[in-house]
Amino acid sequence: MLLKKTYALIDCNNFYVSCERVFDPRLENRPVIVMSNNDGCVVARSDEVKALGVAMGVPVFKIRDLIERHRMVLYSSNYTLYGDMSRRVMKTLAGFTPDLEIYSIDEAFLDLSGFGYKNLTDYGRVIRRTVKRWTGIPVSVGIAPTKTLAKIANHLAKKSPKADGVLDLTDSPYLDHALAAVGVKNVWGVGPAHARRLRKIGIENALQLRDADDRWVQKHMSVVGLRTVYELRGRPCYDLETAPAPQKGLACSKSFGRPVESLADLAEAVALYATRAAERLRRQKLAAGALCVFVMTNLFSKKDRRYFNSHTTELPVATSDTAELISYALAALEKIYRPGHKFKKAGVICDQLTCRNKIQLNLFDPVDRPRSRRLMQTLDAVNALYAPDTLRYAAAGLDRPWKTRFEKRSCRYTTNWNELPRAKISLQPS
């Protein structure tokens, strides 16, 4: 007899907005938006903004009127801050159980199987209260016998005022009722394409999906869809992944602040992205066996000609050396560059990642590997000691007129001594 499983999903509410609010309490109860890179899209919304009908991912320029009318507060994304706040939240959660899976920047699964708690809802409340007190971030807690059901419990915990942020669906007499209240597109694993297809055959909510025909699901949604259905029935298909699987690819790409036409500007951008990719490879002790470079024009533009192209280079020896990756990247760029286009985005993708210590050497390798490694270690050490980019390759440019916009970024309150928050205290007689 298998022991019954119990999973909790802890999800930070409006995470990026909540991070901004921790350091500026005046934002409480006000409509707040955090924008994507380049200040392009809406990626986080406060409840006030959601109530006004602003959807996730809409372009900011399309809701300018709404923003002004409701005096919404806008922020550029500040990933340094969000990353550090995430670490604090996860560290707090780790205090509750060693069986923790950090699922994303703002979500974690906890395995509560066999904890023997009589009242899991109370335990959820303790978690919620502790995270709020220690980090300032509000979270919701969903508890259930599978991860997919825990996701649903969490979704409802956020929406229902009665739940007050915590919902336990294990052995719940209201389970069917709860599933019927969740639209099929809100089920974990069902995206827009499958939701459309399901709706066509009359499946609108999670309850109907749970009771769907297995063969139909397998045929149209593959085994992945079938697992989702099993999980809705309470049969776990996904266990906690406490040790993350080794990464397979690593991408570095960004839209430009303004269109780029010359090969010289494009080359600077590609060299910079190759630099960033190399830094991330080294930080994770990885090396890339292949390198792909792509460029593209604005795919939304109706008046300009569209162009997309990419080129992949198989590297003779897997590497994380910045200079080497830059030189391959620039050679690839020359192959795919076409003059006369307004480029909007470029990127570098590293593939066939291997652990740095398991690199297959090549007899005819022209590079002095030990020397390259020492050089990169020195470069990283200098940049860590002083500031990022203190030492850098000239190919990546200095002015970078094409660089991504971040016009409304808040301070890096928790990771930079020069940007610590200031508090003013006035003592008044009581």
Next chain:
DNA sequence: TCTGGGGTCCTAGGACCC
């Protein structure tokens, strides 16, 4: 004027081999 970035997995179909 203005539309993000970084990942994973599965499947079908072609290439290739014997």
Next chain:
DNA sequence: TCTGGGGTCCTAGGACCC
């Protein structure tokens, strides 16, 4: 007249996640 069958590997594309 009549032109195999079955296995493996790789890749592109499509779906999903945050």
